Amino acid sequence: MASGAATSLFDAATIADRWIADYCAHVDAGDVLCARRRDPEWAALLEELAALSGEALGTARERAQRHAEDIGTGFRIVDEGEERPWPLSPVPLLIEKAEWDGIAAGIVQRAGLLEAVLQDLYGESRLVADGHVPAALVGGSPFFLRPLAHLAPPGGHHLQFVAADLCRGPSGEWSVLADHLRAPAGAGYALENRLAMARTLGDLQSRLNIERHAPFFAAFREGLAAACRRAEPRIALLTPGRLNPSYAEQAHLARYLGFLLVEGADLAALDDRLYVRTIAGLKRVDALWHRLDPRLLDPLALDSHSTIGVAGVIDVMAAGELVVANAPGAGLLEAPAFAAFLPRLAEVLTGKPLLLPNIATWWCGQDAERTHVLANLDSLVVAPAFGVAPLGLPDGKPALGAALDAPARAALCDDMARRPQDYVGQEVVRLSTMPTVADEALTARPFTLRVFAARGSDGAWVVLPGGFARIGAHPDPRAAVMGEGIWSADVCVHGADPVTPVSLLPPGDTSQLRRNPGTLPSRVADNLFWLGRYLERGEALLGLVRVLLGHSISADTGAALASDTVAGLVRLVVQAGAAPQPNGFRRADLTQLARTALEGEQASVDAINRQARSIGAVSRERLSADMIRLLDAPFPQRGGLLDRAGSLQRRYSALNGLASEHMTRTDAWRFHDIGRRLERAVAAIGFIRTFGRPDATSDDLSTLLDLMDSQISYRQRYLTGMARIPVLDLVTLDPNNPRALAFQVAAISGHLNKLPLLSDDGLAEPQQEHARGIAALLVITNAARLDDALLADVEARLLQLSGAIARRYFLQGAEPLRAAGLVLA
């Protein structure tokens, strides 16, 4: 806040005034700021930015961006491998309440109309029979799903959650560019943008009476729950998986709404019910909010190539036992060609005109419309009618008629003569502009607005006050050339009346509306188990490297170890696959070994961290932001090997601390802890079998205590120096030493006793028997009798235990094969 404190309020007001004056001097009248430059809200907003950044607007932009990154909704730009955030503009779009009410009324009317059209087209098809909608308009959409015809959607509605892209014309009128009905994306970004802006702009939200988002999401959740048959429904968000561009948004929404985040493999359709595979067996799912291409929802009823759907899910829906939001098939109305018919359909079905007009559209499948489009080609945009690239527009993108060169124009007209139904003509939309920050100054850029609406518990539509704006990269105001936008901005609806602070999301927190319904999907348990194992595996390897570095390489940190002990350390590193056998034990050899074990390609600390990170990425909704950040942190680059190893050690300790102190004691945490303790137990046996043999030297025993993090406990307990039996007792059998083998086994056994059982017959399940067997073996042993054969036996039993846990709780690797293939002649 240093820069903020340095700029007094008076300065801020002066700077804001100057920004507005400079900005409006260079901008067309249709700009949202200039049209309302006398409104105190814009001045207050810009003053806040000036107070934050002084003259340097770039600072404000960086700050907003940093908050957005901190909140952590990555966004994978399509075609790019890496996740990166969608840049957030520090200047939100302000819309006055009265103007917003007009937009909201238009969206509510539109959602109702779209629902009515879907009810008809998937039902009686009166609109087709009566000539209001050509049958080709229905058949032409790749998202018309014939299997859904005559199938009444459970809950009574095709649509539960919709989005639309709006544009504002130069004289301030709003119209609809596109509808999003299949799996509308972006509500999560609206949430995150608001959170980042609240952090950037402080209490401006209350001062300007800006409407909150939380009531909308609560209404959506209640609406979906009300559509279900059971009173306490289990609702899941079905994601296509982590490679989907908006996976992070989906994880965030699932967490915020208290929906289970599931993938197709987590679900099973059996006997007209949908179930999620959990650690407590199959649990019924009542509603799915899906984010899949709806054609991939069910490989049986829809596209048999789908590997991310659930076989039989449409049959469950048809049986009335599953609410699907939105109903697959709703995407039919997204086709641009439908926009040409909606004004007429509004009149037919509701007797009223559209409150929010579409952009003017002509479907060329009708002779008169095609003639109009061809005659006015130079002043129109030509676009694919159904979102599928026609032969005359090979890249599938809308084209400005005037911008087509002669060959492209000839190809277009040629194909339009044969397949006019594949094309629409659209008016060239000019967008009005809004301020954003470019080149350190307030700069006008064209924008579009995405708005969201959902059904509440009474089935009526509720509109999210706000949404998010997408801002174009260059000043050209034609919508057809704006593309996807390069910045996003928060959208704030402000009014005269104070907004009741019902926010269910305290600033700076990511708490959720509801707690998860206590269901742990098997896949999630599996992931958390392996996250625990990888973190411990990395830490154990790091421990070996640190002992090697500390005692054998770096001369000033401790006494050199005897060569036999060094050989033991090297053997453990090599057995772990982290480095090849060195040529000798000279200092250079050992340094090279340590470097490879830390940073090499395979099974190194770095490689293990990468595996942990990729599990973290698919478990976002279960892990805290701090944990994700630690997992995502880049491998340390600064300092020598010992410094880097130390920095990694601190990171592991922090992760361990977060897991043991900050994760709530749910079943999810238990699986994470079981994974950690199983791995720690296996590592301990390796250490003990190497350094605790009957002929162990005092260097060996001291190294064993180092690796088992028990040096201090030993010294407190025994004043005599190193002796094998006391060391073995401390690291193997002592039930009070949290690093000891017996302690890990007891902890695992304890966890397994607290996890759900499949039956209530009181008998132990196999994984419990395995764990108890190992614990008993250790209890009846004493350190003097502890020999290598016994340790080898315990190690084998631990691996059996791991297998038993996987068989009982996790999805078992049965891969779906397609039963396709056919001999044709």
Add this chain to the structure above:
Amino acid sequence: MLYQIRHVTRFDYAEPVAFARNNLRLKPILWSGQQLEDHALIIEPQGRVFPARAEAGLANVVRLVVEQSARTLSIESRARVRVDRPVPMPDASDPVLADIARWARESRDASPAGPAAYLFPSPRIPLDRDIAAWCAADLDPERGVLDAALALALRIQREFAFDPAATLVDTPPREAFRKRGGVCQDFAQIMISGLRAAGLPAAYASGYIRTLPPPGKPRLVGADATHAWVLVWAGPALGWVGVDPTNGIWMAGDHIVVAIGRDYADVAPIDGIVLGWGAQQMRVSVDVEPLEQVPA
């Protein structure tokens, strides 16, 4: 003609599979010119068979669930079908292609038998510039529909080689077109793609043709397996007319329709998923036996 059909599909799995869930589209549909007199499914190991709640239209779909572990799955479909279908006769009074295209665009029939859905590319039969140009030679907008359809089918039969090694079941039409070879599905897909590119409604038909030729006639290509051909919509009066580009003939007394769709995905005799590991191998045999001789 009355036909007795026996269609056996046998899957062998390298490892036992735990669970199978399939669509079976094996029972011939009701269609003009044919009557189903009897149909039975024999499945080993026995699974549960129940009608699909949601289906696309011109196919009889049942779902099969096998819950027991199995190394083989055998599905036999037995049908007795009476076929009595006249050979279409091109005539000067037939509607021309331009009329067909316009009627289809303006159609008010949203049912699965209406022409509208078959006007458009489908997942397995995209439009292709080269196929469109090649087929256009036979598809002058002022030409009569039956005349044009048969001419295109004959040209495909003449210029493309029947070559089972050239393509697989997933080969896209573009590739078979470039190779100028393939099997019934490839020829049907190329013809459908070309017809649709010209703005005409065309559907994919799957079924059987008789195995043994009548005395003195050559054996038809495509017997002993499931066969595929093309339906062209010829206007409200003529309706859907079948033509077989593999053999260069009309669909008439030798063809038994099992299912009709936009492409293979809508009509696949068996598809679905099996849970298991390892490889699967499939063998299919088809027998189409005439039960009575037509008087010469």
